[in-house]
Amino acid sequence: SSASTTVIESQIKSSAHVDNEHKKTEINASSKQLPKHPIQFTPEDLRTYLEPIINKLLDDKDSRPFRQPVDPIALNIQDYPIIIKHPMDISTMHNKLLRGEYKTPLEFCDDAWLMFNNAWLYNKKGTSIYKICTKLSEIFAEAIDPVLQKLGYCCGRQYVYLSQVMFCYGNRLCCQILHGRNFHYYNNLDPSRLNLSHNIYTFCDQCFNSVKGDSIFVGDDPNQTLIEIPKSLFSSAKHDTEERETMIDCIVCTRRWHQVCALHLDQIWPEGFICHTCIKEYNIKRKENRYIASKLKITDLASKLEKRVNDFLSYEGCQTGHVTIRVLAANDKICEVKPCLKEHYPNHTHVDYQYRTKVIFAFQEIDGVDVAFFGMYVQEYNGRCPAPNTKRVYISYLDSVNFFQPKHYRTSVYHEILIGYLDYVKQLGYVYAHIWACPPNNGDDYIFYRHPCEQRIPTQKHLQIWYKNMFDKAILQRVVAYYE
Incomplete structure (x- = not known):
């Protein structure tokens, strides 16, 4: 009608009249005086x-x-x-x-x-x-x-989490079942059996149908004795399960937001979710988020990498959000030599090699939010480790998502992190570094799950060129002597 006004205009006008006192003083989000104004349209x-x-x-x-x-x-x-x-x-x-x-x-x-x-x-x-x-x-x-x-909402989109890639127990665990593919599965009712401890065993269509006869051999470890299971006990299905993104309600106005859009976690804000519209309208102060990258424990490695990257950006005159780098995990582990390797290298008597694994992540502050854009898993075999692993580091996984801004500095920042790490371990006495320069297969994810659709996966040739360019920089900086 001609007398009606838009909902936002009427809401703001009425709230300005009724709750003017709330604008004069700041309201704590956990306060009992928190206003309750369910939105009506x-x-x-x-x-x-x-x-x-x-x-x-x-x-x-x-x-x-x-x-x-x-x-x-x-x-x-x-x-x-x-x-x-x-x-x-x-x-x-x-x-x-x-x-x-x-x-x-x-x-x-x-x-x-x-x-x-x-x-x-x-x-x-x-x-x-x-x-x-x-x-x-x-x-x-x-x-x-x-x-x-x-109207005060996050968006009008529908977000779903696609089903994760499943492993196929055929072909010595070298196959995967991608989203949308047909597969066969066996519900294991007796997980106490030797080498059959999982509740479910899955086979892709190709592996299942390639097995001749009425039975198929299944097991946790293909190198151990497998269990014969009749094919008739397997069921067929399509790997197409989708999980909707959780919706959460604002405790002030009841507007519904995607939890991922709101960046809300009850563990951080147990009082509940308050939308941006209400925070601004009623002058509500939320509890500070203590779980940010800069407040994670700082190690010597993280400190040096972080300084290196930010110094580089500053030298380039790049006005961007601060980059925080942290070592999220560091544990001592043992690499067990598999039987097939023992047979291939009979002169090496060692059955295991101790190493230290580290998980290194880089974050950039974008619009006041820490965004993880780079991750790296490394293995460090120190001087006490027997040959041939003595004083060697292995960059086992490296992954990124294309969120770093500005985008034309992404490659340079990734290179700075890698060269900085190589320089750091060099100072500790490590002599060799190994990198597996192989891009993920279609549907695979190394560290970050589900990369942005617009992010292209490099070919093996392009990835090797990418690493060569990085090594050339490292040689000029006298960090790397040579590479092959």
Whole structure:
């Protein structure tokens, strides 16, 4: 109506009038005086903000299949009602909006994502409908985000965690079962059996079907005696489980946010989540987050690497968030020589080699938040370790996510960390360093789980060139004598 105002305007005006006293004094987030003002939206408010989203979807020339309810009879898809339990389309969303059935904008978003998920579920990937659905979902996400943020929410997107890569127990544990692939599994009801201690054993389609006969041999360690299991005891499934991102409610206004968008953990803020809108509106002071990178224990190695990187950025005139580097773990371990290696190197009598493993991570402060962008796992075999591992370090894993800013300094910063580490261990008396220059296979992750979609995986040739460039820098700095 002409008399109605937008929800944010009315909310701010009313709260400014009713809770003016809260703005005068700062309120502690754990205080009993914390205001409680559940957000309410009128049908007119929601229509004002959300109807343009409907129109944007309708205006797209490819949206025709989504404009009206799916007619299984007319389209000759009798199985549609069996597969799709809760149909949704743009016209149904529009009618619900006009009738005032939506109470919050998130209910509108839920219906939109229900429509998209239905299309993705029923139609095979690569079909025209699947592609159109993906296009419309991107249009919707781009259009709804600024609207939801104006209304005090984080976004209007649907975030899911894809299922993790599973190991296949065939082919000597060298296979993996990626997301979306079919597999076979055996539920182990007796985990007390020797070399069969896990609850479930999984096989990819190829390994399972390649085994001739009615039985398959299974075991924890392929080098030990395997247990024969009838194939009839295996079940088939698709590795497509998805876990939705947790939603949390603001304890002041009840707005729902993605927990990952809010960066909220109950262990840090046990009083509950308070959204940014309420913190600003009611002058609420949250408890300081004590769990930040700079407050982690500082070691000599971390201190030197951190100084090296920040000195480099300062020398380059790079105005960026401070980089913090910490050794997150350091433990003494033993490398056991496997039987196959003993057979290959019969003259080496040592059965194990002691080493120290370290986990090194780098963080950059971006918009007031510590973001981990680089990780490295190393093994250090000191002078007391027997040959051939004496005075050697092994960089076993190295990984990054492309969040460091500005991006044109990323490679240089990674190189500075590596050269700094090599220089540090050199000063401790280590003589050799070994690096496994091999990029991950498709679907694999070395340290960071699920890299950004836009981050490209280098080929082995490009990765080797990347390391050679780093070693050339290290030689110029007299850290490395030579490499091969």
